[in-house]
Amino acid sequence: MEKTRIALEANNLWYRYSVSQQWVLKNINFFVKEGETVAIVGPFGCGKTTLFRVLTGIAEKVYGGELRGEIRIFGKPVSEYSSKELTRHIGILFQNPMLQFIEYVVEDDLYSFAEKYYSDHNYIERQIETVLDFFGIKKLRKKRVFELSGGELRKVAIAKLMMLKPRILLMDEPLLWLDQRGVESFLKLLNILKSLGLTIVISEHRVLPLIPFVDKIIIMDNGHISSIKDVKKVLEDSVKEREYVFQSNRITVGMNNILENYPLDRLVASKCMKDLCLENVWFKYSKRSPWVLREVNFSAKLGELVVILGDNGSGKTTLLKIISGMLKPTRGRVIILGYNPAKKKNEVYFVPQVHHVSFSEETVFDEVAKIVCSGKNKHRNCEETVIKILEQYGLVDKLYESPYNLSWGQQLLLNIVLAILSERRIILFDEPTTGLSYADKIAIARIIRRMGSLRILTTHDVDFAAMLKPSRLYMITGGKLYLIDVGAFIEKTIPIVKSAYELLKDILGEKLVGDIDVLDLA
Template identity: 30%
Template structure:
């Protein structure tokens, strides 16, 4: 008997008449895993919300077709009917964490399911250990980094061992090493008979887990057994146009004669844009940053990496002027840090939104620059159209997908037209095509003399940028500063940084060898995705 059965599913969200999903069908048995892929805004999250009963119980929508999940009809039974049998981890962990402490957050669903006190304690401790959160058990949830909250949401869902687990980009904010460990936990869950339905852009993590792939584009689904069958059914051109990131070993088999890709070389200017000397930050009795000393010049692109909770976001917030309580020296563009000097993109897009519709939100950046409201809206609509986002102009911000929210947050940041850009995980939640667009935009900013500091857990994007430096944080301290080539050779710091590069770059032992490996990696990826031609919507 199928644990999950979906037949001819169509879903319209809100009060719209047109369906987001059209005629989707698939089945899953115990111990099977389905990977859902598709371009940004294709309806992947809508599928998971429908299977969990969130649509139509909490989010208004019209659901047609037959859906059975762990013996339940989610459309009729809703969240209460599925409780205990179906777990879900939302794309935005901030929307899922509700309790004051980490322990209480994981215990919350167990208490609702009436587990005994001793059993609750055992299950909470086990779930926190699996999620790498055992040391945070008594911590408050609010100060946790977004990545730690994402791991917490997963621990909470795993604690009661649901029959079906729905995961919407469960590692989008999580460092590479922790992501790998989490998928080992999920593989074990699957081997015990659990069924997984997951949306994930970082496909190298799921290759050994998935049994089926559902490709969704324009609301319609194509079901396949593996990536090779997906390429055969949809075509390589169709997948790349949709922004689907295929594992790089597979790319090599499909594209062996990629053109030579000229290496980007940035020459930073003479002026110092950011300088910190012994910068330290404490919060809630804990030291978040410890004696950070950095100097960044105009025109540089600097990547900031490190494990969840290492202080990366706090560093950006301090440079942006949002963290006022610090010790040491901080100079931004020749003076104290202030948000009016910089263009800052938050890790969670919703945290920077202030308006109702997409066009109004984009226009808000132009109002800051002195545009009239009428002119700001006119320019905002023009910029949205230039980037292929005109269809979102009049949509309410809460209606659009997480990936679309990320694109809007980056666009409004770009339109501030500042000398310093501070970007917190700019590529999270994006398909590969849009990721390349963002990377192309970052390169053009630097070519115009702008300075870019960005936080990322997407280690595979690092070789695709002309980075001037990589800064690695661990427990609030800089443990690495150098080039990407040097980082690939310095394997002794990888564990402290929770860093895992793409497999093709992981075995190099010399800086020159690492440089060649990066060039080959870029050639393979850029050749297939036509980086220089397709990644232009931010121009």
């Protein structure tokens, strides 16, 4: 019987960035067998992203720094491969797949990419036809890249990589920004890639959907590998009650479940009696473009926590921008605290999906100090107050770091701290769980639930919506807003959320998934 080869191996890896004396990776050792699918997970700041950068060669090329130890590909040190040889062996899917495109049209981009490696134009044409057909993306060939959804971008990016017939695929956060449909589409693609015998290494925060597809999970903490779990063995040892979590190849409930199991009540226009009101709001971005929002009627009062569910492209972000005053409705009107949104902008705080666009200062301290140490919020002992606030939210060790260098979850947490300190009466959250680990979701849910403002939150994360236990729950689909029976939703969803949590805790441990009991979901 032929012995399984080691496809990827890391031996005694240490790495630190050029701007720091601290080692980010500390004595990393692991191997991945040929044909295995492995997930690398860990809390924010654990070194997971840095490890991915080191494995792909980006760390030294882009960030400089110091690297010790050795990486081997099929037994041969990486240093002995030419760049062209490495590209043939390893395909890399970046966190933002848009960075992997250079042409405007899909077909043109595939051709330009293949042209770098092959000189025979007929062969290139055949390769393009093969990958378009194999991955079921022929309908995308004439599309412009910016028209593609997140899931479609990843499909095309992987199809490009497969033209070089790599033996190893490295994927950085492939589920980032994907809604349920996008995740399901990616998982089907992952199954195809596994069937080809590829060795696949995935760095990901959203571990739950990947569990049925991975062989091992490498868990990182504070720059070390804390443990390596054999997923199949853990699942065999799990209690039988959790098996129903895997029904229908899904671990958590999703948007389709909402549509099928809950009655959706259209909201009709009524007299504005509350603190926030939208009356018969319609919106489109230009005269010739389709309607993004249609007949939206919505009202809320201060102190409520309102969640709006919807898939990507459903109009969630547009709705929040209209409430905030960033956009004006094409038809209808918006009233905030009795006035036009333009007159009440100082009462609304918008926490965007891309967190760093909110920052303007050089350090985390300065971001907090600009609120704490100025205007009506000015504190006498400014520096001491800032430090206490950052201690309260677990960011004190990032005091003098640039907010742009924080992890995704830390940037969100800083944004929420700034929102709380702003003392705005209405706070809007756009997809706050993007890129978060399960523990971070629990922590963020707890903070948002404790806030006293009117909180309006959009998400495609149904589990997170249940964790929040909102005052009211809506769904936006086809540009229209519908009310969902929040009591029935929570009653049906919480048991599934708890089971998924217990399963994750078995595999990853409580430190990585958090303590769901703090949310009092019973």
